[in-house]
Amino acid sequence: MKVTILGNNSALPAFGRHPTAQTVTVYGEVVLIDCGEGTQIQMQRYGLKWRSVHHIYISHLHGDHYFGLPGLINSMSLLGRIAPLHLHAPAELKPILDAILEVADTVLSYQLYFHALPEATALITDDPSFTVTSFPVEHRIKCYGFLVERKTKGRKIVPEKCNEYEIPAAFYDHLKKGEDYERKDGLVVKNDWVTEDGPAVKRYAYCADTLFTDSFQDVIRGVDTLYHECTYLEADKAKAVARYHSTAAQAAEVAKKAGAKQLLLGHFSSKYKELEAFREEASAIFPNSLVSIEGTVYEV
Amino acid sequence: MKVTILGNNSALPAFGRHPTAQTVTVYGEVVLIDCGEGTQIQMQRYGLKWRSVHHIYISHLHGDHYFGLPGLINSMSLLGRIAPLHLHAPAELKPILDAILEVADTVLSYQLYFHALPEATALITDDPSFTVTSFPVEHRIKCYGFLVERKTKGRKIVPEKCNEYEIPAAFYDHLKKGEDYERKDGLVVKNDWVTEDGPAVKRYAYCADTLFTDSFQDVIRGVDTLYHECTYLEADKAKAVARYHSTAAQAAEVAKKAGAKQLLLGHFSSKYKELEAFREEASAIFPNSLVSIEGTVYEV
Numbered sequence: 001m002k003v004t005i006l007g008n009n010s011a012l013p014a015f016g017r018h019p020t021a022q023t024v025t026v027y028g029e030v031v032l033i034d035c036g037e038g039t040q041i042q043m044q045r046y047g048l049k050w051r052s053v054h055h056i057y058i059s060h061l062h063g064d065h066y067f068g069l070p071g072l073i074n075s076m077s078l079l080g081r082i083a084p085l086h087l088h089a090p091a092e093l094k095p096i097l098d099a100i101l102e103v104a105d106t107v108l109s110y111q112l113y114f115h116a117l118p119e120a121t122a123l124i125t126d127d128p129s130f131t132v133t134s135f136p137v138e139h140r141i142k143c144y145g146f147l148v149e150r151k152t153k154g155r156k157i158v159p160e161k162c163n164e165y166e167i168p169a170a171f172y173d174h175l176k177k178g179e180d181y182e183r184k185d186g187l188v189v190k191n192d193w194v195t196e197d198g199p200a201v202k203r204y205a206y207c208a209d210t211l212f213t214d215s216f217q218d219v220i221r222g223v224d225t226l227y228h229e230c231t232y233l234e235a236d237k238a239k240a241v242a243r244y245h246s247t248a249a250q251a252a253e254v255a256k257k258a259g260a261k262q263l264l265l266g267h268f269s270s271k272y273k274e275l276e277a278f279r280e281e282a283s284a285i286f287p288n289s290l291v292s293i294e295g296t297v298y299e300v
Numbered sequence: 301m302k303v304t305i306l307g308n309n310s311a312l313p314a315f316g317r318h319p320t321a322q323t324v325t326v327y328g329e330v331v332l333i334d335c336g337e338g339t340q341i342q343m344q345r346y347g348l349k350w351r352s353v354h355h356i357y358i359s360h361l362h363g364d365h366y367f368g369l370p371g372l373i374n375s376m377s378l379l380g381r382i383a384p385l386h387l388h389a390p391a392e393l394k395p396i397l398d399a400i401l402e403v404a405d406t407v408l409s410y411q412l413y414f415h416a417l418p419e420a421t422a423l424i425t426d427d428p429s430f431t432v433t434s435f436p437v438e439h440r441i442k443c444y445g446f447l448v449e450r451k452t453k454g455r456k457i458v459p460e461k462c463n464e465y466e467i468p469a470a471f472y473d474h475l476k477k478g479e480d481y482e483r484k485d486g487l488v489v490k491n492d493w494v495t496e497d498g499p500a501v502k503r504y505a506y507c508a509d510t511l512f513t514d515s516f517q518d519v520i521r522g523v524d525t526l527y528h529e530c531t532y533l534e535a536d537k538a539k540a541v542a543r544y545h546s547t548a549a550q551a552a553e554v555a556k557k558a559g560a561k562q563l564l565l566g567h568f569s570s571k572y573k574e575l576e577a578f579r580e581e582a583s584a585i586f587p588n589s590l591v592s593i594e595g596t597v598y599e600v
Contacts (some may be wrong), residue, residue, distance in 0.1 A: 012378050013341050019371075037371040038338050041313050059402040063374050071319075071337040071367045092403040096396065103361040103392040105441050141405050144595050 001300040006042035011064040014270030019064035039068035058089035058141035059208035084111040091116035110164035137210035155195035226260035229267035253287035266292040306342040311364040314570030318365035339368035358389035359508035360443035391416035437510035455495035512550035526560035529567035552585035566592040
């Protein structure tokens with residue numbers, strides 16, 4: 001399970017940094033979270049296939065989190081996409097998208113399903129490979145975080161061992177569930193003789209744009225990787241508060257309290273050219289803090 | 301008077317090429333024509349100052365011509381712009397922009413004036429330095445071209461010569477209009493002793509996305525530079541017709557018939573990696589044909 005950063009900046013593009021967008025890759029499925037202007041080009045640049053995207057999640061309707069969405073939706077259609085696309089976003093986005101398509105006289109080549117985000121914390125996607133739970137965060141306008149949880153695929157078959165014990169392929173699904181196999185000659189083949197541990201459940205929490213708060217601590221507790229915005233450093237804490245953003249130290253406090261294993265920092269203000277100070281400030285509180293860099297892939 | 305190409309591609313970004321946007325620089329004023337996704341970043345990249353922009357013209361509401369506009373408008377506000385901005389676009393854009401600002405709870409730091417493009421050919425901007433005339437072209441949805449005409453600034457003062465003949469600065473405005481100066485001692489200082497030819501009237505026509513047509517020939521006749529789309533080569537003429545676009549040869553025919561001095565080709569389909577064939581096809585019909593390249597500045 002990997003996170004690829006497509007944009008790590010706040011609203012004003014600066015120093016080659018783009019507005020917010022990132023993908024979470026789960027068993028080959030690419031989940032897009034937020035879609036700032038230029039996302040379609042960033043995806044091309046970093047080799048993320050649009051056809052692997054079936055779900056897009058938009059945290060809130062400040063432009064730096066969705067102005068790349070109409071272009072991406074259009075481009076998918078121009079390429080003749082057939083697979084349905086599920087868009088999860090605040091309800092107010094739907095009439096805007098509808099109007100954009102209507103004035104262009106555009107009929108998409110595929111079915112676009114719009115799912116309005118629920119006000120309260122809720123499971124919103126249950127895919128065979130992963131789930132997504134949305135939860136409210138605290139921003140100037142309605143804003144949501146997303147918890148992406150990779151499902152386990154059960155035990156992992158070791159084909160050579162299965163052949164050695166003459167286990168028919170028809171029994172593999174039972175093996176994945178951890179069952180033993182009893183042969184006709186009476187030998188009981190223990191599950192762990194022919195399987196290995198499969199991929200573990202992994203949890204990634206994206207906390208969008210938010211004030212420093214503990215209001216969503218219950219949702220993110222114990223996640224493997226926590227993405228938390230830190231638009232400012234502590235020296236500009238007053239600005240962070242006034243604009244419903246957080247500082248690097250505050251992001252680290254959230255990670256520490258949640259018992260996260262790793263913290264990914266992002267959404268940097270364009271006033272900062274260098275980002276090392278964010279890592280320093282956060283890691284003094286939460287050692288495993290990383291500054292998210294565009295084009296970089298992070299293991300959850 | 302210069303044209304800077306910010307995006308030379310049609311809808312689908314490809315090969316590092318961006319969707320349509322370009323600026324016309326007239327006496328330091330930057331006129332933005334169309335604003336595809338990524339325009340604000342392209343302007344930063346090529347050193348075009350947002351504060352020099354007071355007029356933006358949008359040809360039509362296919363996304364590759366305006367999806368960069370909400371981001372640019374927002375960014376100008378984030379930087380605390382005060383100067384009013386005049387947006388000239390099809391009327392249907394206004395409710396979309398209003399909704400985008402409303403859902404973000406955004407109040408711009410400056411006054412944004414929306415001017416709906418008139419159906420028929422009309423003078424829409426009369427600035428001290430230039431005029432802009434919009435004219436309908438033929439596309440799948442309502443679409444407009446723009447004729448930008450640089451005004452002359454009159455005769456150009458030669459200060460040393462004026463000093464030599466003791467002409468007071470208060471008379472300079474008369475000199476610019478071509479008048480002679482009569483000194484108190486009776487000497488008549490001929491205008492051309494103390495002035496030079498000023499910048500000439502220049503005309504640039506942007507023909508947006510259009511079918512091959514002679515319907516706007518009267519407007520573009522004799523322009524210094526004609527920008528004409530050529531999404532396709534002649535080999536794909538059927539596609540061009542079906543999609544209300546033109547070929548390189550057709551663009552050249554329009555330029556030839558209009559008696560333009562120079563042709564700038566753009567809006568290339570993403571099916572073409574190399575662009576030299578466009579220049580070859582057009583220049584066989586109209587020799588002074590140029591392929592527009594992003595970041596390149598063209599003298600009108």
